[in-house]
Amino acid sequence: MNETRQNETRQPAATMRAARVHAYGGPAVIRHEEVPVPVPAPGEVLVEVAATSFNPSELALRAGLLRQVLPLDLPYVPGWDLAGTVVATGERVIGRLDSGGAAAPYVSVAPDLLVPAPRSLPLAAAAAIPVAGLTAWQALFEAAGIGRGSRILINGAGGGVGAFAVQLARWAGATVVATASPRSAPAVRRYGAQRVIDHTAGPLRAALEGEPLDAVLNLAPLGPAAAAALPALLGPGGVAVSVATPIPGGIHLVARRDTGQLSRLVALVDAGDLEVAPAAVRPLADLADVHAEAEAGTLVRGKTILVPDASRRASL
Template sequence: MKAVVMVDYGTPEVLQEQGTAKPELKETEALVEMYVTTVNSGDHLILSGAFRNIIPLRFPHVLGIEIAGVVREVGEKVKHVKQGDRVIGLTAAGGDYADYAAVDERGLAVIPSMLSFEETAALPAVGLTAWQSLFQYGELQPGQRILIHAGAGAVGHIAVQLAKRHGAYVIATARGDNQEFVRQLGADEVIDYVTTDFAEAVSPVDIVLDMVRDGGETERKSYTVLKDGGKLLSLVSPSISKNPRIRGIEAQFVRPEPNSSDWSSLMRNVQDKKLKVHIERIFPFSAEGIAEAHRASAAGRKKGQLLIARNP
């Protein structure tokens, strides 16, 4: 089969196309033929070497943690999916930048017949992160005020929609050319983080969802806009929970876990047109296509999700 692998840590230029054997299945895994995958922030961190002490690799390594495709084989103990099922999947160890990936059945959910691979490919990690951030970690309640940083991004644009549908008052940060997009998602206030210091513009909020990698500046400022006893949820700072508690603010690092019930809820929202996964661009499944997708993602100006497809 064809796979796009990283042969070392570095920039997208270390990605190469190689022929390799199909993965061997464990008894609880399914072999999924990849139709669509994504560019995820976790892939950036692994590729750059930032996670080398957390996730040590053996090269060549196949990136890609979100997959949408068709089950072609199942292990002996697989019960919840069958051959021919259209599924979304989460492979935390990577492996999805390939024709086929082995996915534990706990990381799979069947796609409803009326939804496409493209509509659902971003839900396994990105959608799940937004959902669990708001409702599991944040315990968001109707009427609460929430600040969502990077509201136009992959996780942010889903979180804005979900929070608004839940009855929250939603404030989001976005650069000027993305502001109208975020307003259309339902944000009550949108702050241009390029021209405005959000710490001076935001009235106190109950929850902050932070996904900005800027050396901790956004994290530090986020404390100043939280109410006493509020919640600071981080997607970028694994050690945040060790911070000294300030004014009763609860700081948590969000670690999304596969959950078929949450995925079903997300897909039901998409099916009922209550949630729209915005696709900025689809790149071809090739070394250059994936490298270009990573460069586009790193540029940080995208709206929603970037996809990689075998037949774009």
């Protein structure tokens, strides 16, 4: 109890360097600033952040394109994916923070947003799981309803969600056909896709040789014509799901936080059924550059992990 009181008296004076957005705009609005270490409110815990990760949806969030549905409380600290250690207990945890906050050395969160991190994985790498893993799980099992014997096309499988989607579909016993660039194809095959189609090679219908699908999962930004062509690949009763460009007549998925599902993903990782392999690990100070590279199309495909500068952590 005395130690807790000492920490409470020291925390307001301690500072950390966090990424913050003060106004909507381009990548340059992301600033790295000295701010107080958060003091947990009643019912919250302080988490030392091992890493967060970049999600493409954060581009639209930062630019203000989602302000009608997801307005930011400015100044805003990005970071939906969290992997870290609860300061008071030493427990390694991961979580999805829908209000952001993980792009900093410390964040204060409600403990019911967190689940134990995988034991078999470096803690920073586990920051790749929450948003991308939950998106893949909900798209496959809730929206598309795939299972053993299903045949699914995962369009745009080379990214962070695609890595989870391919593996989870194979774990469920589905046959997986995936589209990916030549650069991403080896990883997509390693994750379990039985067939990988070069998305630049021509119409998908011809590449699929007329074999009907039970589900299509779209993870790629598409033009109207390409999006409209996807439902034609389905067999009777087939389902089209997209987490990117909406598909006419299909389901447009907006993934949600679910700690039960997140715990199942962790269990699959620890059982060796789900590989987590971030594409890049970069310092949090690179966050604005990561946004700029993503907008320019030069960011490496897959999950980019962002690690706070340990030398700038407060001494608690």
